[in-house]
Amino acid sequence: MRHLIAAALIALPLAAPAQESVIDRAVTGHILPGYARAAAEARELAAAAQAECAPESEALRAAWHDAFDAWLGVAHLQFGPALEGNRLFAMGFWPDPRGAGPRALARLIGAADPVGRDPAAYAEVSAAARGFHALETMLFDPRAETIGTAEYRCALVRTMTADMATTVQAIRDGWTGGHAEALRTAGAEDNALYPTEADALRTLFGAAATGLEFNADARLGRPLGTPDRPRPERAEARLSERSLRNVAFSVEAIGDLALILAEPAGPEVEGDVRAQLDRIETLVARADDPALQGVADPQSRLRVEAIRSRIDELRGTLAQDVAPALGVAAGFNALDGD
């Protein structure tokens, strides 16, 4: 998987001067290429749905997987244009403990609501019925095929994928149309979004730290539950069996950002971060439990717990070693956040 990121980096100008700042590298080496790829893959998905809209279409499912992989490259960037207009939730509505997504879809399909045929109007429906998780229900949940007509469901899949492509593109446009520049010029006199460089670094660091926390506590923690009460039914994207793949792609992307942020802390800390990322990748590859359904089995549960511990360990390195070097170390209370 790492070669995908490497390819994205090579596509950028390599003549970066030694003086290039951490913020510049995060913007040009991580954020912008990440959104470019996410937007391109989302367009591919919409095109695939135009060609074949049946849920069992291998081409459509493959395009959905590719687009989801690419989205996980930026899903941790929970600031800036992604937060406008609820776009972040419209792309990834999870966790959904009450099943709001399937219910909203059942309502639309059952009523053959015309909004399901109108990509522009679809932006106004509940975020629960939009994005990757709602589309997973359409493509992988056998119950979805028992409601309404195949013709309406087909139209809905095309509408949803078009809406997703528009949404990711809108986030990307927000970045290229001003937010990237605002981040890069943090500390400039009239920069209201990032009045100091520390504001920009804190935002980037927060994205990495919060993203890792989400992988550890939500993506792994929700299905792990407690040893007495494992909750395999809570695994993200278990119907498509990509629960662990989501952790893999997300942590890899966050790791890419973390390595950029770790540079001021020196080669030793950078080496620690890299080694911890490699260990997580190895553990994920060995887990052999794509939908995290083994959490109820003591042996495979241990493997999932080990991944979570390693992610927590990486979080510790970021907080203790990376943040102070960036000048964004959080205090006793600032870190507690309650």
Add this chain to the structure above:
Amino acid sequence: MTTRRRLLAGLAATALAPRLGWAGAGSPAWLAAARDGGGAYRLFGLSGRGAAVFSLPLPARGHAAAAHPKRPEAVAFARRPGTFALVLDCAGARVSAELTAPPGRHFYGHGAFSADGTRLYTTENDTAAASGVIGIWDAARGYARIGELDSGGIGPHEILRLPGAETLVVANGGIETHPDTGRAKLNLPTMRPNLTYLAPDGRVLDVVELPPELRLNSIRHLAARPDGLVAAAMQWQGEAAEAPPLLLLHRRGDPPRLATAPFAAQLAMQGYAGSVAFSGDGRRVAITSPRGGQAHLFDAETGAFVAAHAAPDICGVAPASGGFLATTGTGRLLPLGGAGPTADHPVAWDNHLVALA
């Protein structure tokens, strides 16, 4: 004669007179939890001069404390999502009772006593229903669990009793969490925080909600003035760059008011207020942001911004003579907008400073 009258007036105004019951515990004026230099957690009693008059060990990191109105007794709550709270006999320096959240419940870290001190109310999460609960404990009989009320929302954080009344006011933060996922926020797309006023029998007397565009503003912490004016501090779950208001002022029967600083100052709060207090004279209200290292003072009547103070990792704030006393994670006690002790202790003061008033 004049001296005595002035003294009495001063005590009444600051509402900081240590009650007789607390004399046996060294007459502290404030309580605060902290981590000490050795990494252990303790609850401290602080004198009016800022000296530690007692300290008692806590088994884990604390959050806030509730002081018994009559006895030198404090209930120290574990940090969210903890399931224990300790009743500390501050005069005898011992744990006199232990509260364990019932199965399927955990504490959020705050509690309040009834006026006569016979009931303790605690904010709790019903984890199966993801709904807020107020636990009721019999403080006259060893803190037996005797019932619970619906908190009127999700994620109730701080609870207060209005001074001179039995009415409870609850900050329902609106954020759904589950102990399995620590503090991961599970319902940001749908969260709706509110301020709920409850009668002790559970009747909902009033509910205050924020306008829809501020629904991501989690109402967490509370302060109340003797005349019933309530101040609520909020934590914004959206983009910090939007710099939304973080202070809500409300009196039952009136519409709520939002107070905010000029944009640049508001930005420095980073969308996060950790504690709120009225000043000793009741004329001002302060909110603190440990993330921004800022405290903002407002006029309690008009909601107008008065001043900003910067201090790294500032969070705890409570009334002090004429102004406020604040605490920081770097161990400092510092006065804000009034006289008061400045002192450094070799500890990291935790989120809240509780005035014994």
